[in-house]
Amino acid sequence: MENAEVKIWTPCLSKCGMKEGYSEKTQILMEEFLRKNYQESNSKFRNLVLRSLLEDLVDFVGYFTGIPMPTNTVGAISSALVPFISSKLNDHSRFLDWELKNWPEIYSKELNRCLYLPSIFGRYKGRILIPFVLLYEGTKINYDVSRLLFIVEDEVFTIPPDIEDKTYKFYRQLRLHLQRKFKFYNALNMRLKSCWFEKDFVFMKVQPVAYESYVHTNLVLDAREADGESLRMYLHKNGKLEPLESSPLANNLGINFLVFTSGGYLSVVRRSENVAFRRGEFCPSASGTISFFDFCGRKEVRGNKQLFLRELEEELGITVNDVKKMEFLGIARDLVRGGEPELFFWIKTDLSREQILERLRIAKDKFEVEDVFFFDFKQYGILNSEERKDICRDEYSEFLALLKKFLYTYKEALSLNLLASIALWERSFCRQS
Numbered sequence: 001m002e003n004a005e006v007k008i009w010t011p012c013l014s015k016c017g018m019k020e021g022y023s024e025k026t027q028i029l030m031e032e033f034l035r036k037n038y039q040e041s042n043s044k045f046r047n048l049v050l051r052s053l054l055e056d057l058v059d060f061v062g063y064f065t066g067i068p069m070p071t072n073t074v075g076a077i078s079s080a081l082v083p084f085i086s087s088k089l090n091d092h093s094r095f096l097d098w099e100l101k102n103w104p105e106i107y108s109k110e111l112n113r114c115l116y117l118p119s120i121f122g123r124y125k126g127r128i129l130i131p132f133v134l135l136y137e138g139t140k141i142n143y144d145v146s147r148l149l150f151i152v153e154d155e156v157f158t159i160p161p162d163i164e165d166k167t168y169k170f171y172r173q174l175r176l177h178l179q180r181k182f183k184f185y186n187a188l189n190m191r192l193k194s195c196w197f198e199k200d201f202v203f204m205k206v207q208p209v210a211y212e213s214y215v216h217t218n219l220v221l222d223a224r225e226a227d228g229e230s231l232r233m234y235l236h237k238n239g240k241l242e243p244l245e246s247s248p249l250a251n252n253l254g255i256n257f258l259v260f261t262s263g264g265y266l267s268v269v270r271r272s273e274n275v276a277f278r279r280g281e282f283c284p285s286a287s288g289t290i291s292f293f294d295f296c297g298r299k300e301v302r303g304n305k306q307l308f309l310r311e312l313e314e315e316l317g318i319t320v321n322d323v324k325k326m327e328f329l330g331i332a333r334d335l336v337r338g339g340e341p342e343l344f345f346w347i348k349t350d351l352s353r354e355q356i357l358e359r360l361r362i363a364k365d366k367f368e369v370e371d372v373f374f375f376d377f378k379q380y381g382i383l384n385s386e387e388r389k390d391i392c393r394d395e396y397s398e399f400l401a402l403l404k405k406f407l408y409t410y411k412e413a414l415s416l417n418l419l420a421s422i423a424l425w426e427r428s429f430c431r432q433s
Contacts, residue, residue, distance in 0.1 A: 095174045097222040098278065100336045103131045106232070107335050109240040115332060115423040117407075118400065132342070132420040133241060135195055136202050137330035137427060143385040145328050145345070148303030149201045152295050157191050157209040159216055160248045167231055170223035171216040178215070182276045187211045188292040192253045192341040194245045195331065202331070206253060208292045214250040218337045232338060241339040252289045254334075254342040257312055258421050259285035262324075262350050264381030265374040268410065268418070269315070272370035280370070281415040285347070286315040303328070308345065315368060317359030324348045327385055329424040336416060344424050348382050375406050380429075388429045396429060 104111060110133050117128040141147035178184045191209035195202065217231070224230040235242065235249075244251065259267045267285040271278055288311035295301050305320045312318050329344040351359070353374045360366055380399045383391070391399070403426060407414070 095170055095220045095223045096218075096337070098336060100131065100222075103335050104129065106236065107131070107133075107239060107241070109238070110335065114335075115420050117403075117419075117423055117426065130419050130423055131335035131416060132332040132423075133335060133339070135331045135333065135341070136197060137424060138328045138385065139428070140197055141200060141202055141328065143327040143329070143346075143428065145303040145305070145308070145326055147201050148328060149203050150295070150301040150303075151203060151205045152299050152301065153193070153205065153207040155207055156188075157207055157213060157250060159213055159250070163217060163231070163248045166234065167216055167220045167223070170220040171212075174220055174223075175212065175215055178276055182274075185211070187289075189214070190253045190290045190292055190295070191251050192244060194243075195341070202328075204253075204331075206290075206295075209250050209252060211252075214252045217249040218251065218340050221338045235338065241333060241335070244333075244339070244341065247339060249338050249340070251340050254287065254289055254340060254417075255308060255311055256284040256287045256342055256344045256417050256421050257347050258329075258345070258425055259312070259316070259318065259347045259349060259356075260377070260381040261353055261356065261374065262348075262382070263352065263376075264378050265353055265376050266381055266406075267316070267353075267356055268373045268375060270370045270373065270413075271415075272368055274367045278415055281413045282373070282410045282418055283415045284344075284418050284421045286312040286318075287417055288315070290343075308343075312347070313363070314365045315363055316356065316372075317361070317363035317366075318349060318351065318356065322349050322351055322359075324350050325384055327428075329421070329428060332420060332424070334416070334420075342417065342420065344421050346425055346428075348384070373410075375409065377402055377406070385428055391430055399429060 100106070111129060113133045115130040115132045115134055117130070175184065188208050188210060190206045193205045193207055195204050197203070221232040222230045224233075241247075261267065269283050269285060271281050271283055273279050290308075291310070294307055294310060301307060305323060305326055308326075309318075309320055309323065312323075313320075325348040327346045329346055331341060331343050333339040333341050349356075357372060360369060360372060363369075377399075380388075380391075380395075380402065403422070406422075410418075
């Protein structure tokens with residue numbers, strides 16, 4: 001697939017009469033870029049291509065003007081321009097910092113509540129921290145989906161005036177960008193107002209929320225004027241999230257699935273270039289938001305397969321009848337998106353890898369999926385929650401070895417939602433010291 005980034009300087013350089021319009025180094029980098037179909041998320045490699053193109057351009061300018069350019073000058077110019085051009089290529093990133101590398105400093109008071117992977121993987125107190133704040137995990141309700149209880153309110157969420165005024169300019173810019181490049185559908189989703197545990201149930205009070213409200217708040221958290229304050233800093237300057245009950249953000253209720261085949265393979269989806277955000281990342285088997293229409297006008301709804309599996313069917317073509325077992329792994333808040341809540345589920349199917357790929361061909365939203373990969377977790381992928389609790393020390397060590405291999409296989413472009421899903425699934429095993 002041809003990438004716009006590769007084409008930027010080619011017309012200019014071709015006029016200079018050089019073979020193919022650019023140097024041999026650039027030619028090699030561009031061929032590798034196209035061969036591997038790198039996505040925007042692979043910013044390091046994209047920037048290598050840009051840097052090489054810019055160095056060629058500076059060389060050509062020097063050739064025609066007769067002014068020699070020292071190597072260090074060429075490098076300094078390209079180093080200065082690459083970040084600027086790169087940011088323009090991915091121009092919605094200025095509204096929300098999807099990488100948010102300094103999140104531990106921004107949310108310093110939330111670190112003890114964050115999801116993590118165990119000691120063999122990380123350094124922060126022997127852990128890999130993930131920017132998701134855990135609210136409840138599946139153990140609270142014995143992983144039973146039917147113990148999720150939704151209380152549905154009628155009033156549609158409205159953005160508080162001070163937040164609307166502060167972000168309106170950036171919202172209009174981002175919305176225009178999305179309308180120009182992607183399908184923009186102002187769907188009516190569900191917003192999580194509050195969440196609590198009572199009498200063996202996890203209760204969730206929800207209300208309708210327009211997708212444009214989500215764009216207006218959660219997706220412009222880091223936009224700001226040159227000398228201004230971002231919405232993130234305005235709301236979270238004290239190092240922690242506000243409670244859900246007092247959050248002024250849209251907070252769509254997201255949903256994520258880890259889907260395993262009958263043979264224990266985890267299906268991992270790579271997002272296509274046809275989606276607005278996180279293109280090219282490896283994501284959970286399916287993910288999305290809970291729609292207002294999933295509740296069919298009911299005021300109180302207990303969790304069930306039919307309620308949650310719409311996204312799975314739309315993205316992968318997997319139906320309720322294909323699901324042999326479904327378990328609730330937990331609910332957590334995404335710090336990158338200002339505390340947006342996400343539900344996580346484990347699913348065991350009766351399908352093989354080949355059958356899942358067949359289902360994908362007829363899925364409604366297959367355009368969102370670039371490819372599906374499968375990782376063999378052997379028998380551990382199909383163990384239910386009761387069986388996961390009973391594994392011995394050697395089995396747990398074998399599982400961790402497989403998990404480590406999985407993380408290293410996909411480490412270049414793992415989405416945070418996939419990492420959070422894996423962390424919650426790992427927590428459901430009986431951890432052996």
